[in-house]
Amino acid sequence: MNYEDFYNQSIQNPEAFWAAQANEIDWFTKPQDILSTDETGYPLWYKDGSLNACYLALDKHINDGFGDQIAIIYDSPVTQTVKKYTYNEVKSEVARLAGGLLSLGLKKGHTAIIYMPMIPQAAFAMLACARIGVTHSVVFGGFAPHELAIRIDDCKPRLILTASSGIEIDRLIAYKPLVDEAIELAEHKPKKVVVLNRKLGARIPFKKYDVDYDALVYGSEEADCVPVETTHPLYVLYTSGTTGKPKGIVRDTGGYAVALKFSMQKIYGVQPGEVFWAASDVGWVVGHSFIVYGPLINRNTTIVFEGKPIKTPDASTFWRVIAEHKVSVMFTAPTAIRAIKKEDPNGEFIKQYDLSCLRTQFLAGERCDVATLEWYREHIPIPAIDHWWQTESGWPMIANMMGVEYLPIKPGSSGKAVSGYNIMILGENGQELGPNEEGYVVIKLPLPPGTLLDIWNDNQRFQAGYLQKFPGYYFSGDGGFKDENDYIFITGRVDDVINVAGHRLSTAEMEEIVASHHSVAECAVIGINDELKGQIPLALVVTKLGEAIEHFQLQHEIVKLVREQIGAVASLRDVVIVNRLPKTRSGKILRKLMRSIADGDNFQIPSTIDDEAIIDEIKEVLELAKIGSFK
Numbered sequence: 001m002n003y004e005d006f007y008n009q010s011i012q013n014p015e016a017f018w019a020a021q022a023n024e025i026d027w028f029t030k031p032q033d034i035l036s037t038d039e040t041g042y043p044l045w046y047k048d049g050s051l052n053a054c055y056l057a058l059d060k061h062i063n064d065g066f067g068d069q070i071a072i073i074y075d076s077p078v079t080q081t082v083k084k085y086t087y088n089e090v091k092s093e094v095a096r097l098a099g100g101l102l103s104l105g106l107k108k109g110h111t112a113i114i115y116m117p118m119i120p121q122a123a124f125a126m127l128a129c130a131r132i133g134v135t136h137s138v139v140f141g142g143f144a145p146h147e148l149a150i151r152i153d154d155c156k157p158r159l160i161l162t163a164s165s166g167i168e169i170d171r172l173i174a175y176k177p178l179v180d181e182a183i184e185l186a187e188h189k190p191k192k193v194v195v196l197n198r199k200l201g202a203r204i205p206f207k208k209y210d211v212d213y214d215a216l217v218y219g220s221e222e223a224d225c226v227p228v229e230t231t232h233p234l235y236v237l238y239t240s241g242t243t244g245k246p247k248g249i250v251r252d253t254g255g256y257a258v259a260l261k262f263s264m265q266k267i268y269g270v271q272p273g274e275v276f277w278a279a280s281d282v283g284w285v286v287g288h289s290f291i292v293y294g295p296l297i298n299r300n301t302t303i304v305f306e307g308k309p310i311k312t313p314d315a316s317t318f319w320r321v322i323a324e325h326k327v328s329v330m331f332t333a334p335t336a337i338r339a340i341k342k343e344d345p346n347g348e349f350i351k352q353y354d355l356s357c358l359r360t361q362f363l364a365g366e367r368c369d370v371a372t373l374e375w376y377r378e379h380i381p382i383p384a385i386d387h388w389w390q391t392e393s394g395w396p397m398i399a400n401m402m403g404v405e406y407l408p409i410k411p412g413s414s415g416k417a418v419s420g421y422n423i424m425i426l427g428e429n430g431q432e433l434g435p436n437e438e439g440y441v442v443i444k445l446p447l448p449p450g451t452l453l454d455i456w457n458d459n460q461r462f463q464a465g466y467l468q469k470f471p472g473y474y475f476s477g478d479g480g481f482k483d484e485n486d487y488i489f490i491t492g493r494v495d496d497v498i499n500v501a502g503h504r505l506s507t508a509e510m511e512e513i514v515a516s517h518h519s520v521a522e523c524a525v526i527g528i529n530d531e532l533k534g535q536i537p538l539a540l541v542v543t544k545l546g547e548a549i550e551h552f553q554l555q556h557e558i559v560k561l562v563r564e565q566i567g568a569v570a571s572l573r574d575v576v577i578v579n580r581l582p583k584t585r586s587g588k589i590l591r592k593l594m595r596s597i598a599d600g601d602n603f604q605i606p607s608t609i610d611d612e613a614i615i616d617e618i619k620e621v622l623e624l625a626k627i628g629s630f631k
């Protein structure tokens with residue numbers, strides 16, 4: 001079937017379409033009620049079904065006779081390790097870890113936080129939770145204790161699973177002291193902390209709540225899969241929003257399993273048995289959907305990669321992994337390709353590897369600039385597919401559906417709407433815009449299965465953030481336009497969320513931290529263009545009257561504060577002092593205007609500005625500091 005017909009079916013008769021897709025996975029109780037609504041009127045898929053995500057990811061394949069197939073390849077250039085685990089081996093460890101968690105008092109309905117680096121035990125921990133109906137919340141290892149504490153207080157885990165350390169390019173990061181500090185900071189106190197000792201020399205301060213991971217696994221009996229209802233939260237994944245408090249995106253179990261199986265086959269075009277590699281981190285949605293659950297549910301071999309595209313040890317790493325493990329389809333963020341391109345502009349490393357196994361390269365997580373796409377295509381002549389999605393959706397919303405029909409690529413566009421997503425471009429008043437008119441990217445309800453169910457503990461924020469701006473539509477937070485052939489071009493966020501090296505961060509959260517510095521009277525943090533990371537944050541600060549702090553001292557203190565509170569991953573390095581911030585007459589800070597000035601974009605001076613002279617003042621400061629387009 002061609003894309004057009006397949007897509008139209010999903011929009012014209014979503015119930016029939018998704019009823020058919022539900023047959024692609026095994027259920028303990030097959031759903032009869034395909035599409036209904038909850039008490040607020042929000043669509044629910046497969047409400048009366050029951051299943052288990054860990055069963056689908058592991059046990060099913062063993063029952064089908066594929067227990068000896070490799071499920072996970074752990075490739076870690078930073079520890080110079082390659083280790084392969086069969087489906088039998090993964091199941092055995094996961095089932096015993098699940099047994100261990102039960103022995104520690106965890107049961108269906110509880111939550112657990114996982115704070116681990118990119119090691120297979122992170123995936124084992126997720127699957128062990130899923131096996132017994134415990135809702136997991138994975139926190140990215142690059143987040144500081146303060147961020148971890150916010151998540152502990154919000155999702156109230158009974159237990160945290162962690163490892164002794166992670167490894168960044170040039171340093172060992174001891175995780176256990178960070179977990180202890182987060183528990184001290186949090187009001188909610190988890191009962192146990194399960195610690196995997198990686199024996200890499202990191203400090204592991206002992207606390208009464210500690211449990212040794214290895215001892216727990218080896219001392220426990222295998223636990224069976226617990227059937228859960230379709231809408232049982234498989235996980236809560238926190239993502240940045242427009243306030244200082246991250247949002248806990250709630251993912252269901254049944255709709256998600258169907259959507260992932262569908263994605264692997266129809267979007268990524270991967271058949272069971274093939275090797276699929278998403279070079280991301282389990283702390284992000286890509287890791288949940290396409291390192292752990294998607295490839296395993298589709299019986300692929302997935303790669304857990306502990307390293308970076310460059311410097312571990314060099315820009316050849318990606319090509320070595322693809323050639324060595326015979327990767328068929330790969331996924332990474334454009335920033336990773338930009339980093340490689342910078343180190344190896346002529347693709348010399350690429351020539352040293354046999355990449356004939358690689359069929360398709362997918363790119364997402366941030367806007368894919370045309371130069372990066374073209375560099376890739378020049379050096380590796382396979383389809384390089386930009387595709388668009390979010391933590392909230394859990395799986396791609398705009399893509400080239402490689403398992404359905406490969407459509408011509410239009411550089412700059414992420415492709416056409418994926419089946420199930422009725423994507424529209426609306427104007428400020430909710431009117432649908434015509435071809436090439438830029439507006440808000442929204443999706444007409446119902447969203448397809450597997451997309452967000454709620455915000456953990458905060459349905460009001462869920463309604464206000466996503467559903468109330470345009471009633472009847474999901475508001476994505478992104479701007480964009482469709483051309484006359486229905487290709488969609490995403491132009492960027494319309495809110496305070498920025499994307500730094502494929503990591504989603506909130507400038508509002510950074511602003512709160514910058515504002516807490518004792519010398520700061522007022523500030524604004526904006527995302528400006530960056531050649532490598534896509535975007536980086538810039539803080540513009542007005543100091544308190546009479547404050548005699550040197551610029552470099554203030555910059556140093558603010559950068560340190562943000563690293564301590566959010567983590568190094570925030571990448572805030574540029575702080576400038578200004579006499580005042582541009583505002584409207586009613587006092588609203590004109591962040592977009594500052595962004596345009598820094599990026600060197602054309603802009604119109606808003607008629608509501610209170611004083612135009614400030615534009616030149618800001619330009620001067622940025623010019624002096626050589627920031628953004630003034631570099």
Ligand code: COA
Binds near residue numbers: 141143533
């Ligand atoms: N634990 C601890 N610290 C971490 C971390 C982690 N898991 N991840 C990142 N950091 C730290 C880094 O060490 C760095 O610290 P520094 O400022 O002291 O050097 C800081 O956070 C910024 O990290 P990053 O943005 O990753 O920059 P980088 O210069 O180390 O690497 C890239 C740049 C482009 C190579 C890297 O960001 C990358 O590979 N990006 C792809 C991201 C991706 O796949 N995202 C998933 C979305 S699909």
Ligand code: AMP
Binds near residue numbers: 367
């Ligand atoms: P995250 O929730 O971390 O996956 O970030 C989602 C956001 O990243 C989206 O709302 C977009 O702003 C941006 N994004 C992701 N993929 C793309 C893409 N292919 N093109 C443009 N922006 C993207």
